[in-house]
Structure formats: structure tokens, C-alpha cells
Amino acid sequence: MWWSYQDVEEQKKRLQREIAKRKKRGDKFEVLPAPAGQKKLSTTFWGLAWCRNLESYQDYESRLPRGRSYLRQGKVYDLEIEPGKLSAVVAGSELYDTSIVIQPLPKKQWKQIVTSSAGQVGSMLDLLTGKLGDGLMKVLTDPDGGLFPKPKEIHFNCSCPDHADMCKHVSAVLYGVGVQLDTKPELLFTLRGVDQAELLSNASSAAITELSTSSGDLAGADLSAIFGIDLSAEMMPEPPVAKKTVKRATKKKVAAKKAAKKKPKEI
Ligand SMILES: [Zn+2]
Numbered sequence: 001m002w003w004s005y006q007d008v009e010e011q012k013k014r015l016q017r018e019i020a021k022r023k024k025r026g027d028k029f030e031v032l033p034a035p036a037g038q039k040k041l042s043t044t045f046w047g048l049a050w051c052r053n054l055e056s057y058q059d060y061e062s063r064l065p066r067g068r069s070y071l072r073q074g075k076v077y078d079l080e081i082e083p084g085k086l087s088a089v090v091a092g093s094e095l096y097d098t099s100i101v102i103q104p105l106p107k108k109q110w111k112q113i114v115t116s117s118a119g120q121v122g123s124m125l126d127l128l129t130g131k132l133g134d135g136l137m138k139v140l141t142d143p144d145g146g147l148f149p150k151p152k153e154i155h156f157n158c159s160c161p162d163h164a165d166m167c168k169h170v171s172a173v174l175y176g177v178g179v180q181l182d183t184k185p186e187l188l189f190t191l192r193g194v195d196q197a198e199l200l201s202n203a204s205s206a207a208i209t210e211l212s213t214s215s216g217d218l219a220g221a222d223l224s225a226i227f228g229i230d231l232s233a234e235m236m237p238e239p240p241v242a243k244k245t246v247k248r249a250t251k252k253k254v255a256a257k258k259a260a261k262k263k264p265k266e267i
Contacts, residue, residue, distance in 0.1 A: 008172055043088055044182065045137075047182035049130075071179065076172050090158075096160040098156070099123070103153040117199045121136070121200050124200050
């Protein structure tokens with residue numbers, strides 16, 4: 001089918017009218033910003049690993065490029081990442097509602113990941129920024145036992161008339177997750193229904209045991225300084241209300257650093 005310039009313009013106008021109508025109805029209609037042109041869609045450890053996982057499955061191969069270009073053109077709106085579920089509206093020739101169910105990570109698999117990570121995750125910041133050892137990265141990104149969903153765990157639905165296995169709208173949304181993980185990597189854990197703190201607490205509690213056996217006494221030790229679990233200033237984009245806490249945390253950190261300079265660590 002050939003599209004004339006007028007057809008394309010007419011379609012754009014129709015979409016804009018529909019978007020305006022839905023906004024009036026109360027829908028947010030926030031576009032998911034994605035790098036255009038040849039720039040990489042994702043640049044961080046988690047975003048890249050998500051996209052690599054998608055691209056490793058032949059089942060998806062043929063539909064992925066179209067989805068990528070849809071995303072780059074700013075056609076994905078209102079992406080929601082919830083436990084076991086993704087949803088978004090994608091603008092094609094019309095607005096299509098897309099929902100993708102992603103099975104939660106099997107408990108047994110998560111337990112194995114937690115066990116394999118014991119003592120290897122230095123801090124939440126390290127985990128979320130992907131500053132991890134090669135061995136642990138392998139565990140987390142393993143196609144069978146890692147954190148990313150396999151095709152059999154992904155079920156999708158789109159309101160478009162395309163009956164292919166995976167339409168370009170679903171593919172655009174799946175890629176959108178990769179882009180979102182660049183700024184909100186914790187959403188991967190949300191999506192898979194697991195608590196990333198378990199990786200950390202496991203590591204921390206192992207370290208605590210080690211520490212208490214060697215020093216015999218932990219009283220008075222600044223655990224947040226030792227384990228670097230105070231993330232508030234660097235990583236977590238908090239709502240405006242939390243700003244004061246972030247400021248205070250930063251001041252506290254500066255004070256702690258000064259204090260640490262003055263006297264040598266007691267451990
Ligand atoms: Zn579709």
C-alpha cells in the first residue's frame with residue numbers, strides 16, 4: 001500500500017486529535033523519550049543487558065527493528081512497569097493499547113541468584129549502576145538462570161489488527177523498557193517481582209558476620225558508611241517532598257567524611 005504525503009499528514013492530525021481527546025479524559029500521554037537516529041538506545045549496564053536479552057531470541061528477531069524505530073520516533077506513551085506487567089500506548093496508524101505480561105521470576109531461580117550473589121554486592125549503588133564482578137554479572141544475565149525474562153515467560157496483547165507473533169508495537173514497548181532501565185534500573189526487579197535489597201542484605205549480613213568475628217564488637221560502627229547503603233543522594237530520584245532528607249543525608253555524609261579524615265578507622 002502506498003501512502004501519499006497527504007495521507008501521512010491526515011493520519012498525524014487524526015492521531016493528534018485522538019491524543020488530545022484522551023488527555024481531556026485524564027490520560028497522561030507522556031512520551032517515552034528515546035535517543036533518535038543512530039545513537040545507542042541504552043547505555044547503562046542494565047539497559048544494555050535488557051536489550052541484549054531481547055535480541056538473543058530468534059522468535060523476536062524479525063519484529064525488533066520496527067519496534068526500535070517506533071520507539072526512536074517517540075511513539076511510545078505512558079509506559080508503566082509494574083510487578084509482572086508492562087503497559088503502554090503506541091502510536092501506529094492509530095493509537096494502540098499494548099499490555100505485556102511477564103511472569104515473575106520463579107522463586108527457586110531467585111533464591112539461587114541470591115545465594116550466588118552472597119558477599120559480592122558491595123552496595124545498592126554498585127548493584128544499580130552495574131559495578132559488579134564478572135562472575136556475578138554472568139549469573140545475573142545468564143539466559144537460563146538470570147534476571148531477564150525468556151520468551152516463554154512473556155505474553156503480549158495489542159489492540160492492533162496485526163496478528164503476527166509479535167507486532168511492532170509490542171516490540172517498541174519491550175525496547176522501551178531497556179531505555180527506562182538506564183535511568184530506573186530498580187524497575188527490572190519490580191517487574192520480576194523480586195526485592196533487590198535481598199541481594200544486598202545477603203551480602204551485608206555475610207560481611208557483618210565476618211566483621212563481628214574479626215573485631216568481636218560492632219557497637220558504634222557506622223554501618224551505612226561501611227556498606228555504602230546510603231543511596232539517597234546519588235541514585236534514587238525522589239519526589240520533591242523527599243528533597244530535605246536528601247540534603248540532610250548529603251550533609252551527614254560530608255560530616256562523616258570529614259570525621260573519617262580526622263581519625264583513622266577503628267576496624
Ligand atoms: Zn500491535
